[in-house]
Amino acid sequence: MQHLLSTADLTRDDALLILDTAAELAQISDRPMKKLPTLRGRTVVNLFYEDSTRTRISFEAAAKRLSADVINFSAKGSSVSKGESLKDTALTLQAMGADAVVIRHAASGAPHRLAHSGWIESTVINAGDGTHEHPTQALLDAYTLRKHLRDGDGDLAGARITIVGDVLHSRVARSNVLLLNTLGAHVTLCAPPTLLPVGVEEWPCAVSYALDQAIADADAVMMLRVQLERMNASFFPSAHEYSRRYGLDAQRMSTLPTHTIVMHPGPMNRGMEIAADVADSKRSVIVEQVSNGVSVRMAVMYLLLGGAESGIGGN
Amino acid sequence: MSDTADLRAVLEPADVARALSRIAHEIDERTKGADDIVLLGIPTRGVALAQRVAQRLAEIQAHAIPVGSLDITMYRDDLRLKKARALLPTEIPAGGIDDKTVILVDDVLFSGRTVRAALDALGDIGRPRMVQLAVLVDRGHRELPIRADYVGKNLPTSLRESVRVQLIEHDGEDGVYVGTAGA
Missing domain, CATH: 3.40.50.1370 (Aspartate/ornithine carbamoyltransferase)
Incomplete structure (x- = not known):
């Protein structure tokens, strides 16, 4: 290759x-x-x-x-x-x-x-x-996941990864779904229906519209940036509503299992898909990524x- | 073992053990019991040899000897001639190598190119006080001005011959064999 x-x-x-x-x-x-x-x-x-x-x-x-x-x-x-x-x-x-x-x-x-x-x-x-x-973003995400969830060894068999947000405009999501699936992880995409691409049901992953359920037993939550620069239509009513339903704030983070890590490929819209105190919390591995x-x-x-x-x- | 059938044994398991014990004693003698020794094995078989020599040296000197491994893949001069290879582990002991007596350990000394690469790799990691070389077998045919400080066995060979070192850790038993390359 x-x-x-x-x-x-x-x-x-x-x-x-x-x-x-x-x-x-x-x-x-x-x-x-x-x-x-x-x-x-x-x-x-x-x-x-x-x-x-x-x-x-x-x-x-x-x-x-x-x-x-x-x-x-x-x-x-x-x-x-x-x-x-x-x-x-x-x-x-x-x-x-x-x-x-x-x-x-x-x-x-x-x-x-x-x-x-x-x-x-x-x-x-x-x-x-x-x-x-x-692809290199997905590889570095897999590297980070393996380091935290598998002590840096072997594959990601059985790990549960939830990818949240603007999947429609995200190249990171597609690369990650394919790679994490190859490495044996179970991937769940969580987004409003308007921000999921056509044909997503063919991808090797589960799809959810409800964030609280999708992250309840996740080993890692990956927040995607809302790509406003690629949006030429209204995909959700308001930034506030998006943030309330699909954003990760401190309250939501407190419901995660204690070992769960929070990831973001950057650049972040703080206050939109991820709250500032979540991005800076101990669970966040964003800088390490x-x-x-x-x-x-x-x-x-x-x-x-x-x-x-x-x-x-x-x- | 069937795959060693056409090979001639030059060191039996007991010979390998004796050679490593002698190397440990020579290190103790030549370094005058220095307490700043770090043994670094060159993967793959050099690492197991370094661990065994370190264990023997620890018994002689009655204190633990730092031992690690040094992968030289990224420093090889033939890197561009072959398919890109997987890297092998590099583990430098916690105390580092600065101002230490570093003894490189490998199974076979042949052209000297591996040792040249190892010296370059060491230079990027730190500045040892001194670097020495220990090998289980020196088969000659050097292509660079490099020699070993400690040699388990000098084994005059022709270039047509191949030398194979087997160790319990990798191959299930100890031994050094000489065969005809391609046989």
Whole structure:
């Protein structure tokens, strides 16, 4: 497997290899010399057509810790704003000798197009495409879940994960449902009917409209951001009503089992899907998710780029 | 064991035990009973060997010897020549390696490239006072200016031959075998 485009492409063994590799690489973050020579001389391009803080910084930190050269490209302030197509941008990156392209794009399928068009020979890593997938986010969520629920070992068999909120616009939800299912977890999606995508009944998960029931026996609750920037219609009557019915506040959190952790892929709308005191509580692993993201992305880049051929798949 | 049928045993289980005991005594003698020793095994079989040497050394010196493992995968010079490999565990003892006498432990010393990678890996983790090398078997054919401080057995081989080390922890029994590569 040369590219990482979707968590649907990962077998259980592939996913565990990435998580185990990330666990070894996490040690690097704790030592004074946070660098490995592994990708010396390789060039990684961060090709971001959409705004991002943590994903772009996380990929950049991961690539630099593996000693790769990193070129950051954001659509704003580039030739894209003059109308350059994805193809012409790709040909430019190919001419510059990019070994990997980390792409975020508003159009679902853009990474797949880039990987299979023949425009470039680089490895393509999907860093979020439209409302489709965000595989490295799902991998870092699985890593965080495994660390808290399974002492960092094995898969997530039997774990109960509830994903709450704007599933319709969420690439994180789709990637997570597919990956967590592969790892043996039971996933429940909880959202108002207007914020669930068409065909969700085909996904390998349960669906609920009632938050209090959906989180009653959950081992982890993952709150999704309400993506107001992608909303071109009214999906719920008011922010207040959404927050009351689908937001996680301190009162609701107190009903959770004592071991249950609270996750959020960021960026958060504090006061909307998650209350500020919940986000900052001891159960929240939101900041830890960010640091785990660097280890997981290091693992993905090492396995895809480190050897003569990819270490993922083909087993 | 059937898969060792065409191999010639050069060290029997008792020989392996004696070699490791001698290495422990030599470490004690050469380091003059120093209390700053850290043993780091190179996965996979080096780790089990390091633990056994540490146990023997602890009996001689009557105090516990810190022992850990050091994976060198990310520092290999042939990383780009093969499929990306899974990483093996690196466990540095709690006291770290700064200003310690680090003794690297591996099963077979051959080209020296593994040890070169291990030295690079150590340099990123800390600054030991001294680094030494202990191996169960030195089979020669060095490609780098590297030598071992403690050797269980010097085993002159030809490049056509393969050396296999078996340990109870991994293979069910101890032994060192020489065979013809590809046989």
